[in-house]
Every structure is written in structure tokens, then in C-alpha cells.
Amino acid sequence: MTQEDDLYFNIDSRLLLQLGEKLVTNRAVALAELVKNSYDADATQVRVSLKNIKNTGGTIIVEDNGSGMLLPAFRNTWMRIATIDKEKNPISQKYKRQKAGEKGIGRFACRRISKRLRIKSIAITEDGHKEELSAFFDWTAFSPGSDVDKIPVKYTTKLVDDKIRTGTILILEDTKDSWDGWDIRRLRNELTDLISPTTFKDGQEFEEATGKYDPGFNIDFECPEFPTKEERLEETFLRSAWAKLSGNVDENGIATYEIKVLNKVINYITKNHTRIEAFQNLRNAQLEIYFFVYLSNFFKDSDWGLRDAEEIGQSRGGIKVYSDMFRVFGYGEKGDDWLKVDYDRGRSIGGVDEEVSDYLEKKDDRPGLRLFKNHALFGHLKFVKNSNPMLEITVNRERLVDNVAFEELRKFVRLGVDFATVLYSNEVTKKMKLEDQKKEVEEEARKKAEQELRKKAEAARIIAEEQAKKAEEERKKAEEKAKKADLDRKRAEEELKKAEEERRKSEIERRKAEEEQRKKVDELTKKHLIEALRKEEEYIKVEGEARKKEKERRREEEEIRSKIDRERKKSEEIRLQEIEKLIKTEDELRNLRDEEFKRKEEKLERETAQLRVLASTGTLVLILNHELRALVDAMEEMNNNFLSIIKKMPEEEQLKYNEIQEPFSNRIEMVKELGSLLGLTVGVEGREKREWIILPIVESIFHPFNWYFSKSGVDYYINMPNNLRTRKMYRSELVSVLINLMSNSAKAVIGMNDRHIEVKGFEENDYVHIWFLDSGRGLDKSLWEEVFEPFISYSEPDLKFGVGTGLGLKIVRDIINACGGSVQFINPPEGWKTCVEVMLPKRE
Structure with a gap:
């Protein structure tokens, strides 16, 4: 007996696991998919709120003011896996936007974040009233082994007040992961950068005129547990860049570049370059890059300090990629080197692309040594998706498919970076030459000034010696006068002694006469007594004259000594003044030498301090970090190969090997972060x-x-x-x-x-x-x-x-x-x- 009938595929609930947790691993990418749905629904505002998310079990709310969904659309789009609705209707109804969704599976990213989902959507019915649709998804009910179409999803509909605005609210309950401050800052920055900076201009106002314009699309973010500020790069920051590069690939694949210097090294430059050979697989793409040089003179008139700018460069630098208006994740993030600028700079490769090497003014220069690294680049690349069918985003939304079109895209951006590097290298070479010439002039002037000071010091020394010699001669003359005065004093003393001797003799004779008078009291004795008195008076008169001469001599001697002292003090003052001039001149020379020595000593101290920190471990850590990067690349390649092998296995074996592969992927991420930590320890x-x-x-x-x-x-x-x-x-x-x-x-x-x-x-x-x-x-x-x-x-x-x-x-x-x-x-x-x-x- 022959039996014949039709069979139909059944869908296992495990498919939702693959479309949710397995396919979308980045939480920011998962939320971005929900934000894109709001954009496709003609929303102008979407708010992402995170509550109680420090630990698992928190809540995330995504709320927009779009057109909402009615039950038929919900049944035929939300409830249909891999719907082709956005392929059939690629343009939105109200603002005529090119819809961002492609695969019809973005909404299953909700499973990556939470265990349950509540939807409330308000839309306008055909008769002009407003209807509210509510639905609840318990993702844990969709367990592997069950049929997707056998698990019910409860919903309700009801009419609401026409004054209530349209829109959709997604409430993601019982979150699976915990979030910390670092996770929130990263998520905020990624959502801030989600929309292309060239799509909507800040501060632009619009009037209501449905279908004639797009009023814009804003994303608000709030997280009360981690109230960090939005870190949008402002124009004031970008104005501190050395130069701005604008690039364009037209519909024929011809690439053009224009670079304008904003803050000169030597000159303000505007330079253009057109690529002769057309790209074969790249059309309608625009590029904008700001090049930063982290030197203090570029930030002296800026609201941003050098240290703050360097920190922003480390965390936000890079070239981001946008497909139409939305960002393609994975490019321009911290640690990403999709242009290989960090790789080439780290290998000290001295060359640049031959297409721009003709702009080198010094042919033996090596501009690659000054290649701008990712932390010095702030910019974005935007391409039109319809014009570039080969530029496909991977299923997990985190990269572009690596093919010839992507290589041309990378070539377009890297050529612009090399073009700017060549022009910057020319300016730095000129500046170094001017600085060398300036140093030579300064050194010559310093030597000349030092020679002049030495000549002045020598002349002052000679004058001081001559004046000291003159003072010595005056001192000797004064000493000669003092010796002469001393001889006169000695003669006067001898005369005084003689007069004293005569007086003593006269006294003896007087006493003899008195004795004779007592013996002979007669006229003769009186006569002799009178004579003796007369002689004594003569002797007293001589003694008075001698004393007067002695007093005069001492007065003259005192005057001579005072004059000698005045001459000596005057000579000493002159000598001290000349010595002070000499000391001052020597101090000036010593200060010049000390300042030069201090500059060299400070430089040596900084270098020594760095060497002390890096000497014992720096080289080893750098080698380890380099080898660690190579090891991570090898591990990622092994992991990708392992995934490819798993996909070829029977389904019942894939689950078992996925449980082995997931921890391995987690360990790879941990090793990457440890490598980043090593880079922090010994980085620039x-x-x-x-x-x-x-x-x-x-x-x-x-x-x-x-x-x-x-x-x-x-x-x-x-x-x-x-x-x-x-x-x-x-x-x-x-x-x-x-x-x-x-x-x-x-x-x-x-x-x-x-x-x-x-x-x-x-x-x-x-x-x-x-x-x-x-x-x-x-x-x-x-x-x-x-x-x-x-x-x-x-x-x-x-x-x-x-x-x-x-x-x-x-x-x-x-x-x-x-x-x-x-x-x-x-x-x-x-x-x-x-x-x-x-x-x-x-x-x-």
C-alpha cells in the first residue's frame, strides 16, 4: 500500500535562541536594533531608560513617538520570523525614510538582554481613531524542543483617547546581565554615535509638513544609577585639530580629497588630491577626518586642556563607519585598528601609499614614522547602501563582510590618512629645520654674550688690581711718615730725659746749699741759694718747653695717623667696590652656567625617572604585550574555525560544543582586556x-x-x-x-x-x-x-x-x-x- 501526502517544516524554539543570544552578543548592538525600529516607524524621539541594572533582574525601557503598530501589522511583521516587509516596503510612510532593517530578525535581540518583554503600541486606525495594542513575551517559555508556533503570545487591543500620542513602548523585564559605570559610559557613547553626524544638524528647526522633509531623529538616554553626562564631541574640541580632511567617492568611483589646516605648524595649507584610478566596487561615499597633534600649543586657546584631549583621544578616537544614517558597529572603537595605522606605526614602517608620495618635499624623509594613530583621528565614513550592494553588514550587525568592496573602502580612508601624514611630515620637517637654525643662532649669541662678560670681568679685575697696588703704595708712604714721627718722638723723649737729669742735679745742689745754709747762716750761703733757685727756674722753664714740644709732636702724629686711616679706608672702599663688580660679573656667568646645567639636569632627571620605572619590566611587558596580541589573534582564528566546525555538526551535538566554545570566547575577551591593561602600564x-x-x-x-x-x-x-x-x-x-x-x-x-x-x-x-x-x-x-x-x-x-x-x-x-x-x-x-x-x- 502506497501513502502519499505533503510535509511541512516545523520551527523549533531553539531558533529564537540562535537569533537572539547567539547571533547578537553585544548589548549595545541589541539596543541599537530596537532604536532602528523606532526610526523606521517615523519616530523623531526615542528614549532609552535603564533602571535597577547594577545587578541582574533590572528593567530597560525603549519608548518612541513613532506611528505605532495596529494588530494586523503586529501579526504580519513582529510575529513573523525573517519577514520581508522592509524589502517590500523600504520607504517609511510619513517622512519617506530609507528603512534601516534588512533581515527581519532584529527584534529578537530582546532575548539577548532580558527574559521577558512587554509591548504597548498606539497607532491610528483607518477610521481615524487611536488604538492601543499590548502584548507580553515570556522568552523562557520558548525552550529548545518546543515548536515556536505552538507557544501562545497574549495580547489585547482597545480604543484610547484621540489626544494620546502615537508611539511604541518596549519594556524589557528581568535583565540577564549586570551593568557597571564603565558599561553605561560605553553604551551611552555608542548610542550617541549611532546616528551619522551628517544626517541631522544640531539646532536645526523644522515646521510640520508631512512628506516634504525629515524633522530629525534624537536619542535620549537616562540611567539614574550611573548619571554620567553625554560625551558628544563638540565643535570647540574639533577646532583644536591640526587639520580637517574631506573626501568623496562619486557615482563613477573617482575619489577626491581636500585637506585644510586649522592650526598651523608652519603654514596654513589647503591641498587637493584626485585619485586617477577609479574604484570598481565603491560608489557614493563621504569621508571627514580631524587630525589631532597632542602638543600644548594646539590647545593653549582652547577650552580643552592637553591632558583632557589625550584622554578623549584614547577613549573616543578612531574612524567610524555609517551605512546610510546608522553606524556599523566594530569600527572606530577603542582598540580597533581596521585601517592598520597603529600596526604600521608600531612596526616603524617609513613609507606611505605611492599615490601621495609625490607630495613629499624632502624625498629622503620617512613620513610613515609620523603616521597618525587611531587616538589622533576623529572622523567618520558614510556610504550609500543602495549604491554599494557588495558592502554587506554581517548577520550579527558588528562588522562588514570582508570582500573586495570592503578593501576598496579601507583603501579610500587609508589613502586620506596617508595624504594628511605626508603634508604634516613636510610641516614638521620645516619646523625642525627652523628650530635647528634658531638653536644655532641662540647658541652663537650665548657664546658671544659669555665672551663679552668674560672681557668685562677681566677688565674689572685689572682695574681692581691697579687700584689695590696704588692703595698699597699710599699705605707704604703713610708708614714712612709714621716712622719719621716716631723718630721725632724718641728725640723729644731723650731731650726730656736730659732736662730731668739736669733738674735732679739742680735739686741735689739746692739741698746741699740748704744744708750749707743751715751750717753757715751767712750771705754767701744765701747767694748760693738764690743762684740755685735761679737755675731751678731755668730748668723748670726748659722742662715746660720740652713738654710743649712733646704735645705738639703727639698732635702732629695723631693727624698723620688720621690721614693714613682715611686714605686706607678710601682705598679699601674702592677695592671692595671693584671686588663687588667682579663678584657680580662672576655671578652672572655662574647663573648662565647654572641655568644651562639645570635645564640639562631636569631633562636628565625626567629621563632617569622614566628609565627607573621602565628599566626592569618595561621591555619585558612590551614584548609580552606584543606576543599577547599575536596569541589573541591566533585564539580568535581558532575560535572562528571552531564555530565553523560546530555549524557543520548535527544540531544535537552543536548545543554540547557551544557550551564548550562560549567560555573559550569569554576567556579570549578577558585576555584582550588584560593586554589593554599591560598597554596602560607601559604606554606613552x-x-x-x-x-x-x-x-x-x-x-x-x-x-x-x-x-x-x-x-x-x-x-x-x-x-x-x-x-x-x-x-x-x-x-x-x-x-x-x-x-x-x-x-x-x-x-x-x-x-x-x-x-x-x-x-x-x-x-x-x-x-x-x-x-x-x-x-x-x-x-x-x-x-x-x-x-x-x-x-x-x-x-x-x-x-x-x-x-x-x-x-x-x-x-x-x-x-x-x-x-x-x-x-x-x-x-x-x-x-x-x-x-x-x-x-x-x-x-x-
């Missing part, structure tokens, strides 16, 4: 002291270990203001301090029942305070100072963070002390076992 940012914002650096250190912490059951919290900054220090020093303290906290809590870590930051009493708190084993108070000694460690060994060497806290204290701060264990707040406090002086 560490070559000069700056004031660092602490929060993003703390987040960048914890983020690579998210997978390991999640696996180990460790919860961490970062509680500090966005504007908390250090004083000037090397970034590598700050990263080293934070890594050591984070790893100590991690080793302390792993294996404990209560596993919590918190990093807290605040300002108090002219100091910046950073606390590392953990709920781990704690440390006896008697050991709080001992653990800062080298080779002393009480931490438990860990598979991820290794065995403690006893040097971590010693390094932390040395770095903090060198910055004028302190680090110590303090009594932890209630609920915590350990608290390490780092105190740094406020920034100057």
Missing part, C-alpha cells in the same frame, strides 16, 4: 607627570578581571566622584599602586563566605583619600607596619594573582612617599575586615 601616557582622574583608571584595572571575579563570586564596588584627581605623577606609578592593592584585596576575599571589595575615594583636609576595603581574612593590628617591609607577606596564594612576593606594599609605600603622601592600614568601618588608606596631597 606614562612618559610625563600629569594630574590623573582616578575613577576611569580604577575601572580599567578592575574590568579585565570581571569574568574571574564573577566566576569566584566576588562583588566589587567603586565609589568615588568623577572629578577626583591626583597631583602630578606618572600614570604607571598610579596603576602600580592600584594593581597591588586590588590584587591583595582579591586574594583576601577569595575562598571566604563573604566576598566583597570596595574602592572609595574622597577629598578631606587638603588630601585625596583612596580606601581599599575588603571582607576577607583581615590582618592582625601588630602586623600593620611589618607588611610594608620588603619580602614580608601574609597573603594567601591564588591561581590568578599568584603567590605574594612581599614587595607589593613596599613598592606602594615608596611610590606614595615619593609623591608626598602616605599609605597605611586603618581601622575598617563596620562590616569590613581590612581597610588600606592612601593619602595624596591635593593637586597644585
Whole structure:
């Protein structure tokens, strides 16, 4: 007996798993698909709200003011997998927009984010009234093994007040993932950059005139738990760029470029280049790039400081790609090098594309050494999808298909970067030549000034010596006069002695006469007595004259000595004045030498400081980082091959091997982030002291270990203001301090029942305070100072963070002390076992 009938395919619910969780892995891409649906529904405003999303089980709401859906459209589009509605109706009804959706599966991205979905949509019916449609999806009900068309989706419809506006609200309940501040900032930036900057101009107003214009499309974002500001790049920032490049590929594939210098190195330049050979697979594409040079003179009149600009470049730099008005994810993100500019610059390749090498003014120059890297590029490329059918977006919405059309797209952009690099290299070469000439002139002037000062000093020395010699001669003459006066004094003294001797003799004779008078009282005795008295009076008169001469001699001697002292003081003053002139001249010479020495010493100190930080580990880390990139590339290639093999397996085996492959993919992402952390530690940012914002650096250190912490059951919290900054220090020093303290906290809590870590930051009493708190084993108070000694460690060994060497806290204290701060264990707040406090002086 023969039986004949028709068979039909059944759809297993596992297909929704593949279209949701497996196909769309990036949460931002998933939300972008929902935002695109709002755009296709002629919405002018869409709001994305995240609530209670620090942990799993939160809620995300996507609300727009579009045209909404009625039940027939909901049944035939939303409820139909892989619908071709947008292919049949590629233009929206109200604003005549080119619809963004293609595959008819974007709405299943909801499954990637949450376990349940509620829809409320209000639309206008054919008779002009408004109707509300509500539906509820429990994605957990669509379990593998069940038929999609056998699982009911409850819905209701009802008429509502005509004053209520149209639109759709999607409520994604019971979110599957937790979000932190870093995730929210990244999501906000990606949604901000979702729409092409050339589609709608900011500040443009429109009047209602359906079908004649498009009033624009704005995305609002709110997350009360992480109230970060929108980080849209403003025109004031872009005006600080060195130059702006505009590029265009016309409908015939001919590429043209124009570059305008905004802030000159030497000259303001406007230069054009037209590519002779047409692109075969690229049409109707526009390019705009701003080139940044991170030197202080480019930001001196800007609202943006050099340090802030460099941080923006590291996080937001790159060339983004847009298909029509919406961004193609994966290009222009942090760490993406789709143009291979970082790769070529890192290999020190000196050449550029031959098409623009003729613009080189110095033929032996190597412009590739000055190739602009991704962090110095801010721009976007937009292509018209209908004109470029070979530029296809991958099914997971994260890249373009790698084919000949994509290679031409990359060639178009890279040629523009090489064109700008050649012109910038010409300007830098001119500037270096002018600076060398200036240095030669300055050095010649310095030498000439030094020679003049030496001549003046020598002339002053000769004059001083001559005046000192003259003063010495005057001193000798004065000494001769003093000697002569001394001889006159001695003669006067001898005459005085003789007069004294005569007086004594006269006194003796007088006494003899008196004795004779007493013996002979007669006239003769009287006569002799009178004679003796007369002689005595003569002797007294001679003695008075001698005394008068002595007084005159002493007066003359005093006058001579006063005159000698005045001459000596005058000569000494002249000599001191000349010595002061000589000392002043020598001080000027010494100051010139000291300033030159100080400049060289400061430069040597900066270089020595960098060498100290990098000497022992820098080279090894750079080699490790390079090899790690190669390893990640190999692992990704293995992972892609593994996925290809899995897809060829029977379905019942694919699920088992997918469970093996998913952790492997997660580990690849963790290795990538660890590689980024190595780049932070030894990157160019560490070559000069700056004031660092602490929060993003703390987040960048914890983020690579998210997978390991999640696996180990460790919860961490970062509680500090966005504007908390250090004083000037090397970034590598700050990263080293934070890594050591984070790893100590991690080793302390792993294996404990209560596993919590918190990093807290605040300002108090002219100091910046950073606390590392953990709920781990704690440390006896008697050991709080001992653990800062080298080779002393009480931490438990860990598979991820290794065995403690006893040097971590010693390094932390040395770095903090060198910055004028302190680090110590303090009594932890209630609920915590350990608290390490780092105190740094406020920034100057």
C-alpha cells in the first residue's frame, strides 16, 4: 500500500535562541536594533531608560513617538520570523525614510538582554481613531524542543483617547546581565554615535509638513544609577585639530580629497588630491577626518586642556563607519585598528601609499614614522547602501563582510590618512629645520654674550688690581711718615730725659746749699741759694718747653695717623667696590652656567625617572604585550574555525560544543582586556607627570578581571566622584599602586563566605583619600607596619594573582612617599575586615 501526502517544516524554539543570544552578543548592538525600529516607524524621539541594572533582574525601557503598530501589522511583521516587509516596503510612510532593517530578525535581540518583554503600541486606525495594542513575551517559555508556533503570545487591543500620542513602548523585564559605570559610559557613547553626524544638524528647526522633509531623529538616554553626562564631541574640541580632511567617492568611483589646516605648524595649507584610478566596487561615499597633534600649543586657546584631549583621544578616537544614517558597529572603537595605522606605526614602517608620495618635499624623509594613530583621528565614513550592494553588514550587525568592496573602502580612508601624514611630515620637517637654525643662532649669541662678560670681568679685575697696588703704595708712604714721627718722638723723649737729669742735679745742689745754709747762716750761703733757685727756674722753664714740644709732636702724629686711616679706608672702599663688580660679573656667568646645567639636569632627571620605572619590566611587558596580541589573534582564528566546525555538526551535538566554545570566547575577551591593561602600564601616557582622574583608571584595572571575579563570586564596588584627581605623577606609578592593592584585596576575599571589595575615594583636609576595603581574612593590628617591609607577606596564594612576593606594599609605600603622601592600614568601618588608606596631597 502506497501513502502519499505533503510535509511541512516545523520551527523549533531553539531558533529564537540562535537569533537572539547567539547571533547578537553585544548589548549595545541589541539596543541599537530596537532604536532602528523606532526610526523606521517615523519616530523623531526615542528614549532609552535603564533602571535597577547594577545587578541582574533590572528593567530597560525603549519608548518612541513613532506611528505605532495596529494588530494586523503586529501579526504580519513582529510575529513573523525573517519577514520581508522592509524589502517590500523600504520607504517609511510619513517622512519617506530609507528603512534601516534588512533581515527581519532584529527584534529578537530582546532575548539577548532580558527574559521577558512587554509591548504597548498606539497607532491610528483607518477610521481615524487611536488604538492601543499590548502584548507580553515570556522568552523562557520558548525552550529548545518546543515548536515556536505552538507557544501562545497574549495580547489585547482597545480604543484610547484621540489626544494620546502615537508611539511604541518596549519594556524589557528581568535583565540577564549586570551593568557597571564603565558599561553605561560605553553604551551611552555608542548610542550617541549611532546616528551619522551628517544626517541631522544640531539646532536645526523644522515646521510640520508631512512628506516634504525629515524633522530629525534624537536619542535620549537616562540611567539614574550611573548619571554620567553625554560625551558628544563638540565643535570647540574639533577646532583644536591640526587639520580637517574631506573626501568623496562619486557615482563613477573617482575619489577626491581636500585637506585644510586649522592650526598651523608652519603654514596654513589647503591641498587637493584626485585619485586617477577609479574604484570598481565603491560608489557614493563621504569621508571627514580631524587630525589631532597632542602638543600644548594646539590647545593653549582652547577650552580643552592637553591632558583632557589625550584622554578623549584614547577613549573616543578612531574612524567610524555609517551605512546610510546608522553606524556599523566594530569600527572606530577603542582598540580597533581596521585601517592598520597603529600596526604600521608600531612596526616603524617609513613609507606611505605611492599615490601621495609625490607630495613629499624632502624625498629622503620617512613620513610613515609620523603616521597618525587611531587616538589622533576623529572622523567618520558614510556610504550609500543602495549604491554599494557588495558592502554587506554581517548577520550579527558588528562588522562588514570582508570582500573586495570592503578593501576598496579601507583603501579610500587609508589613502586620506596617508595624504594628511605626508603634508604634516613636510610641516614638521620645516619646523625642525627652523628650530635647528634658531638653536644655532641662540647658541652663537650665548657664546658671544659669555665672551663679552668674560672681557668685562677681566677688565674689572685689572682695574681692581691697579687700584689695590696704588692703595698699597699710599699705605707704604703713610708708614714712612709714621716712622719719621716716631723718630721725632724718641728725640723729644731723650731731650726730656736730659732736662730731668739736669733738674735732679739742680735739686741735689739746692739741698746741699740748704744744708750749707743751715751750717753757715751767712750771705754767701744765701747767694748760693738764690743762684740755685735761679737755675731751678731755668730748668723748670726748659722742662715746660720740652713738654710743649712733646704735645705738639703727639698732635702732629695723631693727624698723620688720621690721614693714613682715611686714605686706607678710601682705598679699601674702592677695592671692595671693584671686588663687588667682579663678584657680580662672576655671578652672572655662574647663573648662565647654572641655568644651562639645570635645564640639562631636569631633562636628565625626567629621563632617569622614566628609565627607573621602565628599566626592569618595561621591555619585558612590551614584548609580552606584543606576543599577547599575536596569541589573541591566533585564539580568535581558532575560535572562528571552531564555530565553523560546530555549524557543520548535527544540531544535537552543536548545543554540547557551544557550551564548550562560549567560555573559550569569554576567556579570549578577558585576555584582550588584560593586554589593554599591560598597554596602560607601559604606554606613552606614562612618559610625563600629569594630574590623573582616578575613577576611569580604577575601572580599567578592575574590568579585565570581571569574568574571574564573577566566576569566584566576588562583588566589587567603586565609589568615588568623577572629578577626583591626583597631583602630578606618572600614570604607571598610579596603576602600580592600584594593581597591588586590588590584587591583595582579591586574594583576601577569595575562598571566604563573604566576598566583597570596595574602592572609595574622597577629598578631606587638603588630601585625596583612596580606601581599599575588603571582607576577607583581615590582618592582625601588630602586623600593620611589618607588611610594608620588603619580602614580608601574609597573603594567601591564588591561581590568578599568584603567590605574594612581599614587595607589593613596599613598592606602594615608596611610590606614595615619593609623591608626598602616605599609605597605611586603618581601622575598617563596620562590616569590613581590612581597610588600606592612601593619602595624596591635593593637586597644585
